[in-house]
Amino acid sequence: MKKLFSLLFFLGHLSVVAQPAAESYPIDSASIEQANVPKGEVMKFTFQDSKRFPGTWREYWIYVPAQYRPDKPACVYVNQDGIQWKAPTVFDNLIHRKEMPVTIGVFVMPGKVRVVDGDPTHDRLNRSFEYDGLGEAYARFILDEILPEVEKQKTSDGRSIRLSKSGNDRAIGGSSSGAVCAFTAAWEHPEAFSRVFSAIGTYVGLRGGDRYATLIRKYEPKPIRVFLQDGTNDLNNFVGDWWKANETIDRALIFAGYEVQHVWGEGGHSGQHGTAIFPQAMRWLWKDYPKPVTTGQTKNPFLLDILQPNEGWELVGEGYSFTEGPAANEAGEVVFQDVLNGKTFKVDQTGKPVSINTDSKKAAGTAYSTTGQRYTVSSRTNAVYRYDRSEKETVVVEGLSGNDITVAKNGNLYITSPDGIDKPSTIYLIRPDGQKVVVDGGEAPTGLKLANGLAFTPDQRQLYVAESASHWIWAYQVLPDGQLTHKQRYGWLHVPDTAENAWPDGLKCDSAGRVYVATRLGIQVLDQTGRVNAIIPTPTGYPSNLCFGGKNFDTLYVTCGAKVYRRKLKVRGLSPN
Numbered sequence: 257m258k259k260l261f262s263l264l265f266f267l268g269h270l271s272v273v274a275q276p277a278a279e280s281y282p283i284d285s286a287s288i289e290q291a292n293v294p295k296g297e298v299m300k301f302t303f304q305d306s307k308r309f310p311g312t313w314r315e316y317w318i319y320v321p322a323q324y325r326p327d328k329p330a331c332v333y334v335n336q337d338g339i340q341w342k343a344p345t346v347f348d349n350l351i352h353r354k355e356m357p358v359t360i361g362v363f364v365m366p367g368k369v370r371v372v373d374g375d376p377t378h379d380r381l382n383r384s385f386e387y388d389g390l391g392e393a394y395a396r397f398i399l400d401e402i403l404p405e406v407e408k409q410k411t412s413d414g415r416s417i418r419l420s421k422s423g424n425d426r427a428i429g430g431s432s433s434g435a436v437c438a439f440t441a442a443w444e445h446p447e448a449f450s451r452v453f454s455a456i457g458t459y460v461g462l463r464g465g466d467r468y469a470t471l472i473r474k475y476e477p478k479p480i481r482v483f484l485q486d487g488t489n490d491l492n493n494f495v496g497d498w499w500k501a502n503e504t505i506d507r508a509l510i511f512a513g514y515e516v517q518h519v520w521g522e523g524g525h526s527g528q529h530g531t532a533i534f535p536q537a538m539r540w541l542w543k544d545y546p547k548p549v550t551t552g553q554t555k556n557p558f559l560l561d562i563l564q565p566n567e568g569w570e571l572v573g574e575g576y577s578f579t580e581g582p583a584a585n586e587a588g589e590v591v592f593q594d595v596l597n598g599k600t601f602k603v604d605q606t607g608k609p610v611s612i613n614t615d616s617k618k619a620a621g622t623a624y625s626t627t628g629q630r631y632t633v634s635s636r637t638n639a640v641y642r643y644d645r646s647e648k649e650t651v652v653v654e655g656l657s658g659n660d661i662t663v664a665k666n667g668n669l670y671i672t673s674p675d676g677i678d679k680p681s682t683i684y685l686i687r688p689d690g691q692k693v694v695v696d697g698g699e700a701p702t703g704l705k706l707a708n709g710l711a712f713t714p715d716q717r718q719l720y721v722a723e724s725a726s727h728w729i730w731a732y733q734v735l736p737d738g739q740l741t742h743k744q745r746y747g748w749l750h751v752p753d754t755a756e757n758a759w760p761d762g763l764k765c766d767s768a769g770r771v772y773v774a775t776r777l778g779i780q781v782l783d784q785t786g787r788v789n790a791i792i793p794t795p796t797g798y799p800s801n802l803c804f805g806g807k808n809f810d811t812l813y814v815t816c817g818a819k820v821y822r823r824k825l826k827v828r829g830l831s832p833n
Contacts, residue, residue: 281532294322312367319361336434341534387437390753429453455530460496487523513552558789579815581622584805621660633658681707722760762801804829
């Protein structure tokens with residue numbers, strides 16, 4: 257195993273630099289086999305039926321402690337790159353001393369696509385693709401494929417394997433690319449992994465790990481506890497300074513309020529120091545168990561100004577086809593669209609959604625005027641409709657394939673009309689007398705790529721428009737006659753690892769001028785200069801749109817696929833009047 261570990265580092269990091277003199281560290285007694293300590297069993301298996309990483313073959317090991325009994329699901333530790341850190345011996349000793357709970361270890365090698373009838377040295381190595389990339393792919397591989405496979409196995413004495421599904425009962429770790437992989441798994445799914453061991457991690461420019469130093473500071477904190485290890489003589493090469501990157505991650509985690517511990521040494525890019533401090537890391541990661549790992553207090557002033565303490569997301573309704581178009585009237589009453597089913601729902605006084613329209617004509621975009629009239633854009637009839645307080649319907653304009661809509665206080669309507677991702681979009685102005693005016697795009701090639709949500713600044717002198725096929729929010733100045741001018745890229749958005757665009761959709765401003773944008777990464781919040789200062793992840797799926805509602809317009813409503821959520825905030829949104 258030691259030879260295999262060294263080989264993996266060579267293959268994973270071809271840019272070899274001179275290492276410092278031999279390292280020497282004190283040996284923790286938990287790393288030494290003890291005669292009076294019951295020994296767990298280590299079993300080896302292979303896995304080659306992955307749906308996440310098709311065609312890959314890999315080995316994995318399962319460690320089952322002697323104290324494990326199948327009548328209670330065990331805690332779990334998942335390690336990348338197979339067995340490291342003398343982990344089975346460490347677990348034997350720490351479990352025996354009750355310094356960590358009864359934990360089943362799962363040690364997974366990276367996949368490789370083996371050549372058919374050829375030299376195995378030509379196998380395609382999948383390590384960097386699986387480990388270095390951001391996003392949830394590897395986490396889902398572990399959760400959906402490896403752990404269920406582990407639970408199919410039995411020990412040599414016939415004990416079935418049952419693993420806890422609680423994130424508080426799960427830890428994940430690794431070294432180098434395996435470390436950033438472990439952090440990514442917990443970052444993407446903190447409900448599945450709450451404890452991370454990261455040794456000589458690759459938080460550098462390989463496949464996006466360098467972005468974490470910024471993202472950690474902007475995101476609403478997650479319930480994750482992190483132990484970091486690195487040495488001052490770690491690599492410094494074409495992708496960055498690995499030691500300084502780890503130090504920067506540590507500072508970012510502290511700034512964001514995470515429970516983080518580090519041990520810095522003088523070593524290079526090796527597993528020697530990690531092996532020496534692994535027992536210490538396990539003690540700290542499992543300290544106070546079963547007390548849950550909690551979310552800390554960020555120092556991000558934007559998040560502190562926005563988020564209400566002890567207020568999380570609340571489910572409003574679920575089971576819809578696809579939700580869109582949330583909007584609030586002057587009283588803060590919220591409606592949203594169940595687009596494919598052609599229904600409009602209103603959140604009643606009890607906080608529950610009730611249908612108010614049995615045929616919305618597959619409306620998506622929705623907005624209220626200062627007089628309480630609701631405007632919608634129909635994707636089925638290519639028309640704009642107005643509904644009065646009694647739900648009486650009036651056709652405002654026909655022959656317009658629209659997406660989203662907003663209403664100015666003077667009665668002007670602005671509607672985005674995309675024509676796919678590659679063709680330029682059109683933005684229409686509909687004046688109160690019904691006149692339809694193209695204010696951007698049209699036949700011109702300068703139209704946005706899939707223009708989507710739009711919103712006014714608090715003074716209504718600027719209009720923001722989301723360009724879904726990019727990572728941009730655009731800004732326009734609104735002239736007295738309703739025309740738009742001085743168009744420019746305004747807001748730069750973060751993109752996920754799995755797409756080339758942020759897919760900004762609906763957006764709204766609060767009364768202080770902050771801009772809230774529904775994106776693939778959650779709700780990205782921009783300041784008035786167009787910089788993302790905060791990111792608030794949604795509970796599930798991609799958010800499509802949002803609005804402020806409630807009596808004081810201090811509750812954020814978000815449509816997410818088949819579900820609608822709300823969350824009480826400190827800030828106040830803009831009312832139609």
